[in-house]
Amino acid sequence: MKHLQNISKEKNGGFENDDENYNAAMPVSPMAHYFNSSALNVFVLCVLESEIPIDDSKAMQLLEGLLLPLNPRFSSIMIEGKKGKKQWKPVEVNLKEHIKVPIFPRSNNPAKLYDDDFDEYLTKIAGQEFPQDKPLWEVHIIKYPTRNSKGVLVFKMHHALGDGYTLMASLLSCVQRADDPSIPITFPSSKKSAELDDDGNSNIKMKSMLKKLPQTIFSVIKGASDFGWSVLKGNLLVDHESPIKSGHEDVGSRPIAISTVCLSVDSIKEVKNKLKVSINDVLVGMIFLSIRLYMEAKNEESSKADATGLVLLNTRRIRAYKSVKEMLDTKTNSGASWGNQFQFMHLPIPKMSDHSNSLINPLEFVLSANKIINSLRNSLAIPLNGVLLGLVDKIKGPEVAAKYVHKTLANSSLSISHMVGPVEKVAIDNHPVKGFYFMTVGLRQSLTVTILSYMGYLRIGFGVEKDWIDVHHLISCFETAQEMILNAANKI
Helix, strand or coil, rough: CCCCCEECCCCCCCCCHHHHHHCCEEEEHHHHHHCCCCCCCCCEEEEEEEEECCCCCCCCHHHHHHHHHHHHHHHEEECCCHHHHHHEEEEEHHHHCCEEEECCCCCEEEEEECCCHHHHHHHHCCCHHHHHHHCCCEEEEHHHCCCCCCCCEEEHHHHHHHHCHHHHHHHHHHCEECCCCCCCCCCCCCCHHHHHCHHHHHHHHHHHHHHHHHHHHHHHHHHHHHHHHHHHHHHHHCCCCCCCCCCCCCCCCCCCCEEEEEEHHHHHHHHHHHHEEEHHHHHHHHHHHHHHHHHHHHHHHHHHHHCCEEEEEEECCCCHHHHHHHHCCCCCCCCCCCCCCEEEEEECCCCCCCHHHCCCCHHHHHHHHHHHHHHHHHCCHHHHHHHHHHHHHHCCCCCHHHHHHCCCHCCCCCCEEEEECCCCCCCEECCEEEEEEEECCCCCCCCEEEEEEEEEEEEEEEEEEECCCCCHHHHHHHHHHHHHHHHHHHHH
């Protein structure tokens, strides 16, 4: 008889233990199907850096009691249903198959740091697809010190399980505040979320909308224009080969290198307040400037080439995290249901001026990002793109729709995604988390940039195609862009 720690059935996530219900299957959402298809295979690596050496003796017990009960998908596999529609099929989970503890080459130096070994291992698991006969997640326990930690936990989860919002909520369900586990974890406040949830102002908003009827008509026309450009960009207008885009057909399966840089939220807020923009605007501006600096360093002509970034936009009605239980409850209109609920925004990367770097106004990159993002965030192009993708799925099937998403990604140069982390230090099984970041893998692009806030700092992750992009040079360009923007803002 196998031990309970090794074999687990989901008890509290929606399935009962009787054979009839346990063998029932749930439909797979369209976006989940796209991300696990012949065209795309996308997953997320979430890296938690521990302040103390990792004791993995309770790993299976923790996964049994914390992760598996969160959602039936963590104990299900994706199978082919009727008419090609995929379904989640509950299965027995052998936890030993999902926990990986690598062994690095031994060293006689007790003070050795294993950053190079860890980077190689991260590249290795980033290139490995999930077996389809097991639930689509793994936990990798690296019991070796690096410059940033005494040990590392890597949660590898398929994007078909959910988007960054839902996977982050799941991860946070497994941690507690390091100073006092009895106090709930808090997150940066979001004024926009509060405004969206305030139903008491609905009448006032309606009157305001009527007064702004001409502006509304203009917005409809502009939305149609944005939608038309988005369709063209997703099908016909292609970013050509450049220092940040190899154009390789198999770019999604080529080895990647992952590296990160950390910066203070307060320093970004200084620029935000002076320019009256958002933190996201500042960060996107920095990323775009760093990309142009890198492109110019590699090929001066390419700094003036057309390049497009895809920013992933959470389309939920609210932005604040909800509990996994609330997200799974279809009876309550929480505005934050489980699943993949996002759309892409196409952002053209501003070009360098014809002047030397010393004469570039770096703040123009921030202001340009602010203008474009504000224009597109509430544009009709966002929901219309969702409608179009749904029609493609309905008429031609999910595999064709997945190829449409693939083409949209492949035609652009990079993707940017941003998630909000806790304000206070958290711990997992009494292991304080010093820092953490995430990386999306399999987007069929040479460059992916991720942003995660934690304890007043922002961790910017760069995932690049190896042998095409020099990740260390790119990070150097990002640090230069950061310095240029901060210095320019200080002069205001």
